[in-house]
Amino acid sequence: MLPTWPASVFQYTLMTTDQFLPSGSIGPHMTMAISVVVDGPLDVDVLDGAYDDLVARNDVLRTVLEREGASWVQRVHPHRTARLERSEGPAERVQDFADAWTRTPVPVDEPPLVRGQVVRLDDGTHLVSLVFHHLHTDPPSLELAMSELGALYTARLAGERVPAPPLQFGPYVRQVVDSVAGRLDADREFWRTTIEGARPVSPAPGLERDWGRPPSSSALRLHVLDSAQAAALEKWALRHRTTLFATLFTGFCLSMADRAATRDILVATVFEQRNHPDTKNLIGPFLHPSLLRVRVPEGADWESLTPQVRDVVRDAYDRAHIPTIDILGMHPDVIHAVSTEPVGLLLFQYLPSSGVGDRIAFGPATAHLLANTDVGPTGDVGLMFRLHRKGSGDLVATVTFDRRDLEEELVRELFADFVRRVTEPLAATVR
Incomplete structure (x- = not known):
């Protein structure tokens, strides 16, 4: 067997x-x-x-x-x-x-x-x-x-x-399943109440989709922060008792709320969870798809929104063992909106560096990583911000979008707004 x-x-x-x-x-x-x-x-x-x-x-x-x-x-x-x-x-x-x-x-x-x-x-x-x-x-x-x-x-x-x-x-998966077995009902109830009434956020008014066309994805590889800026932002996050992921998502929420009619931000995300010390160097899909919902108040700024987003990210991370597809199954109205509105459910993702670095020893020989021009699996998602910390410390992004919904000019504008917001704490630190 x-x-x-x-x-x-x-x-x-x-x-x-x-x-x-x-x-x-x-x-x-x-x-x-x-x-x-x-x-x-x-x-x-x-x-x-x-x-x-x-x-x-x-x-x-x-x-x-x-x-x-x-x-x-x-x-x-x-x-x-x-x-x-x-x-x-x-x-x-x-x-x-x-x-x-x-x-x-x-x-x-x-x-x-x-x-x-x-x-x-x-x-x-x-x-x-x-x-x-x-x-x-x-x-x-x-x-x-x-x-x-x-x-x-x-x-x-x-x-x-x-x-x-x-x-x-x-x-490892068996250990995780056993560790959360006693809290599944409570965690499902959390997701039922958290997502109730949510709708996917539209990044611009008046968007329309040509439903007669098949998905047509395009991708941009973009720079977010250099290594020094990323390190400074991470230190800012620690001083504010939050994480780099939550800080980046705070910038995303601030930039997107200015465009969203309801300032109610619902996005998909993916957490990497390697919580056991023996998983640090293990090959496997240590990914947990989840959802994040942030209601951004009028006039919100970094000081007021940072703790709110930190708590949202923490609560989602702690309950990411409930599959996103099951969460959406509790909310047919959300599924209908995601499947019928242009862009659908945005994705915001940040994955840290593996820690391997850009060079690998093969005996006396040395290998260096070769850039991959393929963006990897995208699925049928209207807009995805996938951020990654490189071994060099630089923070980069792959932004994927569906050309049925969005023009490249608008996508670059959205990304520029996000980067502008993310660098605001750095400017405040310098002053």
């Missing part, structure tokens, strides 16, 4: 959503990828063995989600030898090779849930790429996986073995 564990909140959400939008959430192209260029000697046969080790030691990469009763479970399949795909090519095409690999399909029912390649380039360097299905990983896990591959390669070169992870993703 295969080892079986409960599905995580994120996995449950994707699998359940797929019942309504087949292949939209768990199709083979719902993937995330990472690539590095390795400069220095690289033994490809040893690397191949390290890749096999990566799959063998991470149960989540051999896990298939299956229906069991009214929910979903993870079933861990036995390890079978995994091999890298090998090729050669000119160094000037390295970005093309990396981008092409991001489009490699990863079926959710065919372990391993990762595909790897190594390309020997004609300048003596090597491109190493990994692509994962999003059902089994999250953005920080990409860098963690590549770092682990480098450590496994280094160990093999030295004739050593890396100890197995002290905790696997499935048992």
Whole structure:
């Protein structure tokens, strides 16, 4: 019998959503990828063995989600030898090779849930790429996986073995499920009252959607704060007894409330929760989709709104084990508004740096991360602000929008308003 564990909140959400939008959430192209260029000697046969080790030691990469009763479970399949795909090519095409690999399909029912390649380039360097299905990983896990591959390669070169992870993703999810079992009714009631009467916020008056057109997404990669500014804002957040996530969202609420007719901000979000110390470097989908609702009073400023948003974010974070799809199921009127109004449910997300950094050791060789031109899975969401702290400390954003609803000029205007608001505490600190 295969080892079986409960599905995580994120996995449950994707699998359940797929019942309504087949292949939209768990199709083979719902993937995330990472690539590095390795400069220095690289033994490809040893690397191949390290890749096999990566799959063998991470149960989540051999896990298939299956229906069991009214929910979903993870079933861990036995390890079978995994091999890298090998090729050669000119160094000037390295970005093309990396981008092409991001489009490699990863079926959710065919372990391993990762595909790897190594390309020997004609300048003596090597491109190493990994692509994962999003059902089994999250953005920080990409860098963690590549770092682990480098450590496994280094160990093999030295004739050593890396100890197995002290905790696997499935048992971790079981711990989480057991820890909240006694409070589910109270937490569902919290969400029922919190979201009652809410409506998705419109970022501009008079927006209309051409419902006859299919979703047509576009993405912008934008700079938010440099490392010094981000560090200063984080210190400001600590002085005000809040978090960087909540501070960024406060700026978003202030900027959006000036445009919203009701000043009632309802957005989707995603929390990364690695609350157990043994999950810090573990590969897996440690994501918890949730909702945030903030009623911004007239005349609100940073001093008055910061504690309000802090409490909203804290309450949502503490109850993110209730799936968003179940919360919306309590409110058919909200679902109707989300599905019929232009833009629908906005998403605001912040994920911290994985802590890996921009360079990874592969034995005596050094790998540096290669920029990924693919924006990753977006789903059918009208406007998404996805913020990420890079290893350098810089804060960047991927802003995705549906061209059926929004023009790029308006999206850039919205983003500029957000950045202006976010930098206001920094200006006050300087004065």
